[in-house]
Amino acid sequence: MSTNPSPLWLTRPGARTWRCAPAPAGVRAFHAALPDYAPTPLTELPSLAAELAVGRVLVKDESHRLGLPAFKALGAFWAVHRALAEREPAPVTLVTATDGNHGRAVARAARLVGQDAHVFVPRGVPARAVAAIAAEGARVSEVTGPYDEAVRRAAEAADRPGSILVQDTAWPGYEEIPGWIVEGYATLCAEIDEQLAGVGPDLVCVPVGVGSLAQAVVTHYRSRPSGQAPALLAVEPETAACVLASLTAGTPVSVPTGDTVMAGLNCGTPSSLAWPYLYGGLDAAVAVPDAASLRAADDLAGLGVSSGPCGAASLAGLRALLTGAGAEERRTALGLGPDSVVVLLSTEGTPAC
Incomplete structure (x- = not known):
């Protein structure tokens, strides 16, 4: 037994x-x-x-x-497509927090549409995953805290003019873009x-x-x-x-x-x-x-x-x-x-x- x-x-x-x-x-x-x-x-x-x-x-x-x-590319690509369709054509920075694959997908989506990306990475993410995000052309900020802290930092950074938060988690008041990611x-x-x-x-x-x-x-x-x-x-x-x-x-x-x-x-x-x-x-x-x-x-x-x-x-x-x-x-x-x-x-x- x-x-x-x-x-x-x-x-x-x-x-x-x-x-x-x-x-x-x-x-x-x-x-x-x-x-x-x-x-x-x-x-x-x-x-x-x-x-x-x-x-x-x-x-x-x-x-x-x-x-x-x-699989993360499915959600990120669709959400970036929807988010940019809602805005007047202008340079933007796509901001997100990630444990790895979502951030790389957002960075890839940004590169494909000619925009910048800023990705916040919490502690514990393997160095190879961080390097893969950077290789997509994104700016990477490593956070000493856990994932939830990285999300908070990303949300603060996205408050700046010309930035869009493309996060795959939602909270009250921030649900439209996470909803598009789920749709993807x-x-x-x-x-x-x-x-x-x-x-x-x-x-x-x-x-x-x-x-x-x-x-x-x-x-x-x-x-x-x-x-x-x-x-x-x-x-x-x-x-x-x-x-x-x-x-x-x-x-x-x-x-x-x-x-x-x-x-x-x-x-x-x-x-x-x-x-x-x-x-x-x-x-x-x-x-x-x-x-x-x-x-x-x-x-x-x-x-x-x-x-x-x-x-x-x-x-x-x-x-x-x-x-x-x-x-x-x-x-x-x-x-x-x-x-x-x-x-x-x-x-x-x-x-x-």
């Missing part, structure tokens, strides 16, 4: 009956018109399905998206529908930082008729499980964050824009340790999928729930059986996170 400890997790019966409006039309067409656009692979991994006693496991591989190593992620979900060719997944596993990607996933699957609703699982680092803590409390809360190899998920406060969707539409949330995410990344690499610790968190979370003590109870709570189809979102490739 496995001696694995029970995971830090929460299940929420009734989430599959929650409903919301769909994402707006036009996002997919915008992305499809970009020179580097192509759907990212949905790779089936039978060995993982056998290990976890489900019918199919498929990984949405975001290691190459619009010329960058993560809808393309990822639309591709999954096409790639599954009408076979709806039974479970979708989403790595979560502030919850913007999870908001997009909830919006996609909870805007469908009741009979087409999969279970949705959020996966976070144990050291930064703000969504799990908030779902447990029933209200958004901030948690202190520590160091983690899942740097892109190292966020202490859920997005205010995402929160109603997370609270309404997530079936479960689980927190995983670094070791589990690193193991998952190594296993995915061995199966031909490039995934950093953030992207591999989805597999680590699935393993935490479907193995070890209490696994059958958790499997039942998620409605999984031997024929279930599971989609793992691998949000970024190696080595940046």
